[in-house]
Amino acid sequence: MSTPSPIDARAWRYLAAHRVARLTTVDADNLPSVVPICYATDGAMIYSALDAKPKQVVPTALKRVQNILNHPDVALVVDDYREDWAQLSYLLVRGRATVITGESEEHARAVALLRAKYPQYHAMPIEDQPIIRIAPQHARFWESRPDATDSGAEPARRLDFAALVRGRRSVRAFRPDPVPRALIERILEAARWAPSPHGRMPWRFAVITRPEIKARLADAMGDTWQQTLAMDNEPPAVVAKRLANSHDRIRTAPALILLCLYTDDLDHYPDAARQTAERLMAVQSLGAAAQNVLLAAYEAGLDAGWMCAPLFCPETVRGALDLPDSLVPHALFPIGYAAKDPKRRPRLPLDELVVRWE
Numbered sequence: 001m002s003t004p005s006p007i008d009a010r011a012w013r014y015l016a017a018h019r020v021a022r023l024t025t026v027d028a029d030n031l032p033s034v035v036p037i038c039y040a041t042d043g044a045m046i047y048s049a050l051d052a053k054p055k056q057v058v059p060t061a062l063k064r065v066q067n068i069l070n071h072p073d074v075a076l077v078v079d080d081y082r083e084d085w086a087q088l089s090y091l092l093v094r095g096r097a098t099v100i101t102g103e104s105e106e107h108a109r110a111v112a113l114l115r116a117k118y119p120q121y122h123a124m125p126i127e128d129q130p131i132i133r134i135a136p137q138h139a140r141f142w143e144s145r146p147d148a149t150d151s152g153a154e155p156a157r158r159l160d161f162a163a164l165v166r167g168r169r170s171v172r173a174f175r176p177d178p179v180p181r182a183l184i185e186r187i188l189e190a191a192r193w194a195p196s197p198h199g200r201m202p203w204r205f206a207v208i209t210r211p212e213i214k215a216r217l218a219d220a221m222g223d224t225w226q227q228t229l230a231m232d233n234e235p236p237a238v239v240a241k242r243l244a245n246s247h248d249r250i251r252t253a254p255a256l257i258l259l260c261l262y263t264d265d266l267d268h269y270p271d272a273a274r275q276t277a278e279r280l281m282a283v284q285s286l287g288a289a290a291q292n293v294l295l296a297a298y299e300a301g302l303d304a305g306w307m308c309a310p311l312f313c314p315e316t317v318r319g320a321l322d323l324p325d326s327l328v329p330h331a332l333f334p335i336g337y338a339a340k341d342p343k344r345r346p347r348l349p350l351d352e353l354v355v356r357w358e
């Protein structure tokens with residue numbers, strides 16, 4: 001049986017949601033030393049790699065390592081500073097640190113946790129480096145508005161832009177935890193600021209969280225898709241498997257955001273070429289709104305997938321959700337907390353993607 005953690009769930013959430021901590025160690029002369037560290041957690045331990053960021057000495061000769069070997073008691077501070085002082089908070093964790101090296105299962109797990117949190121570690125050989133493990137013994141949380149309610153929402157990942165765009169990934173399986181309404185609103189707020197032709201915002205959204213509506217949508221889309229797959233002469237077992245997967249994705253996603261094209265406010269042209277371009281621009285703008293949804297979800301500590309299925313059965317989706325004819329369903333985004341880290345698809349190098357630069 002595992003022993004209960006000496007720090008509570010809120011402290012773990014706060015740690016998981018932040019990117020950098022200040023680690024204090026004490027040297028042989030009892031003088032404190034503080035360094036900023038990247039770290040990852042697993043709900044029992046805090047891990048920090050002695051990574052390949054520029055250093056003046058080999059990792060094991062670092063002052064923080066020498067200090068830990070002499071004196072394993074450490075303190076860690078993670079904080080939020082805002083100019084609005086009603087929104088300040090920090091977490092102070094005291095614990096005992098150890099340096100783990102080599103090929104232990106724990107070292108491998110710590111490397112995986114660090115890489116899942118910081119995409120930058122994928123390009124660094126941290127599996128060959130020692131890792132600091134901190135076993136928390138005590139935590140103190142402080143905030144300037146102690147009456148603020150903890151909505152249970154996992155706080156935002158608060159990534160810088162490069163980490164946000166590189167960290168976002170398509171997730172196809174979620175934990176059952178519900179998505180707080182405030183986070184859905186935050187995602188939709190981001191979508192609202194997408195660019196659009198003439199600023200006409202040719203997108204509308206439907207949010208589905210109620211199980212019976214998800215089931216209705218999944219059933220209706222499944223029926224239509226079955227007819228389509230039958231046209232492709234796929235073997236029945238393959239059809240059944242693909243249908244079951246798609247059905248499960250819709251039913252088990254904690255929340256669904258449906259992105260619809262809305263063209264009523266677009267310009268109208270007498271010639272077909274301009275009319276086609278106008279509609280195409282609106283569809284391009286759906287892509288921009290979609291990317292805002294995906295990035296905002298990731299930044300909010302969530303993950304999202306992208307299902308293009310509504311594009312193939314817009315009437316069915318409209319019927320299942322009682323949507324007006326003016327909306328053309330284009331994409332469905334299942335949203336929630338990732339059940340596991342998905343495999344990433346590699347990207348082409350820039351010199352293949354940029355065809356000319358003069």
Ligand SMILES: Cc1cc2nc3c(=O)[nH]c(=O)nc-3n(C[C@H](O)[C@H](O)[C@H](O)COP(=O)(O)O)c2cc1C
Binds near residue numbers: 171306307308345
């Ligand atoms: C227009 C569009 C349609 C997509 N449709 C689906 C889909 O129906 N099912 C799915 O699993 N992923 C779908 N995806 C997600 C892509 O497979 C995914 O973005 C791609 O493999 C790259 O992986 P990443 O998003 O994890 O970086 C779609 C993506 C786009 C942009």
